[in-house]
Amino acid sequence: MNTKRAPFNFFKWIQSGKVNRRLCVVTFMLAPLLLLLIFTYIPFLKMFQFSFYDMKYIGARKFVGLKNYSEVFSRKDCFQALKLSGYYIVASFVQLAMALWFASVLSFKVKGGGLYKGFMFFPYLVCGIAVGFIFKFFYTRGFVLDTVLQWVGFSQESLPYWLKDKSINNISIAATSVWRYMGQNMVLFIGAIMSVDSTLYEAAAIDGASGFNKFRYIVFPSIKTIIVLNMILAITGSLSVFEPPYVITGGEFGTGTYFVIMNKLAHESQKVGLASAMAIVLFGLILLATMIQKFGEWYFLGVGEQEAARTIRRNKKLKKQYEQQQRANRTEGGDGI
């Protein structure tokens, strides 16, 4: 009862294992959490708040409730611009297919493989604005692309204006993002393929599997998670394309994507509230697209080690049928066994 407690010693307390460990955890986490908070969450919350106001960057703000949102849905240009994402989605599939192909070739022993990998990854390291400028010159009449095509035998007259011609300019611009991101996808795929247990290949080789079958039954199931991840990233990116059209054409001649229109509204017409609402709507759309993809993955491919939901269900059904069959056989056959 009368035992004296040792006087509280701050230094001892802070050096004791339990406290020390927690202190370590907290201090290490503080920097990334702070950065995340300051540069992602606070700005996002601010933007969410702005989307309910009629406001400019400078000057008084007026609360208008959901008016900005109803305007986003009633304007013609906003959702019209989303249609352009179709070009980029198609491009992103081309990009993933190419990346997968190169990755499955380059992850085995190829002469000069490192060099090829380096060349293909290099565009990803170039800053997006610079890529824009490169391609502006690339597509200029009589410059790089036209010259190369003339070597192959095309005449200048038969070639279109790559950025002016409305039937082709979105494809030209989408091609630049394929050029830029293909290498990055490829490197991710190579990483995933490398992590596949090599004894599987040996076993397959002994069984006499062809190259395609090796890919179909060993590589693909092992890297499906990373494929889905890349697909989600690619489609999310396609919905929010900004740099290529902004730098190359400034969004003119029918190349203004959703983000370019948003940027114009915010910076040229000072409709910050409306632009914020557009951003939130797009955020919702991206969330929806991701969820659909995630569901697709779960249903058709299976998450991680798990089988696809579709297969599990089918198996269950088969099992049930089998059991019913068995039961029926038993009653029919009487004392068959």
Added chain:
Amino acid sequence: MRQRYGKRFLAVVLIGTLTATLAACSKKEEAGAGKTDLGVTFSQIKLGEHTDLKADLKFLTHKTDVVDTEFKDYVTEFQKMYPNITIEYEGITNYADDITTRLTTGDWGDICMIPTTVDKDELENYFVPLGNLDELSKEYTMLLNYSYDNKVYGIPSMGNTQGIVYNKAVFDKAGVKELPKTPEEFLDDLQKIKDNTDAVPLYTNFAAGWTMTAWDAYIDACATGQANFAHEGRVKGDNPFADRGDQTGPYAVYNLLYEAVSRHLTEDDPTTTDWEGSKARLNKGEIACMALGSWSIVQMKSAAEHGDDVAYMPFPISVNGKQYTAVSPDYNYGINCNSSADNQLAAMLYIKWLIDKSGFELTQGGVPVKVNAEMPEFLKAFDGVELLYDVPVPAGEETLGNDVNNESELGINISGQMAKSVVEAAIDGQPTMEDLAKEWDEKWTAAQEKYGITH
């Protein structure tokens, strides 16, 4: 229990940082409200006084091309008089966009070029008043853009006139004897250039984007001969973009561009124009003319070796047989109202020195800001052309122009969107110029109605 303790600790830390950031934000806002009274105006302050003043100034500027050359010389020159004042220039490439965001923080520096996004009734929250309008206008011109309630918040660095920069040699070679005075004459001359020379008759500089705003600058005083057209005729007028039928007004300006593009008198592919390269091409005679303000003359002259061929002509529109041109201020200098009193005083001295002593406007080919200063050389070609200076906007309607412009999303003098859509429509062959003008008028009228202007 243990886990809960850790989570709680984390929560406390997070809340702590959150309140700290918020507190930092609100502190800044408070600082904006407290203003120092300098007790001296821009016209009272004299160079040579306060020579022992000590201050470190930060100057935000859009002139990235001369930050390391001319501006450095200015600072050295200025420091001969004020050795204890240092000035650090920061050139911002994407100035028009970035400066607005920086201004909202309050802590951006001491002197900047005021962006058009600051409405007149907001000026006092960001900038130091430099004096009364009636007092300052005895010595300086073009003060109206950033004056509010008889107080001046910005002094223009120089003035611009509106016209067409062209290569004299190409015009001579094409057989153009007299400068065009109407859109039709101009288009005929462009046709002559196309037929008789290899030069691109009119280069749009479409791809750079901001260059297209030059067309917006012609539609007011240049195209109508009325100094107050911008406000009375355009901002408050009934369907200002409709065809007037007499080759004047905004319609005539955009129609000139539309016709030039659809008659193939411009470059082949507007989407791949190159602004930096275009300067040398005009200089060398590969381009006959471009629609740009008078600030461009100096750049064109120095771009290559044929500087003497570069000349400037008034915009080819005549109102009752007479040509007009608008003289309007370039970016204005503004002083941060959140700076310390010493910094504000030093900033005022430096701006005074820039305007009175530096000769900045002459090296940049601008019109001087001081009253009765000598006009630059190129304006001699403007013989018989009347110079129209801005006129004041009625009290209470100071922000109306910006409001209607923003609401309509036409971006006049901001984005060049109208001129861009003209080029695009002319290439596609539809919509016609009439339809475009009709669409603009609809947007404009809807915006006018929102701000209480009915006809």
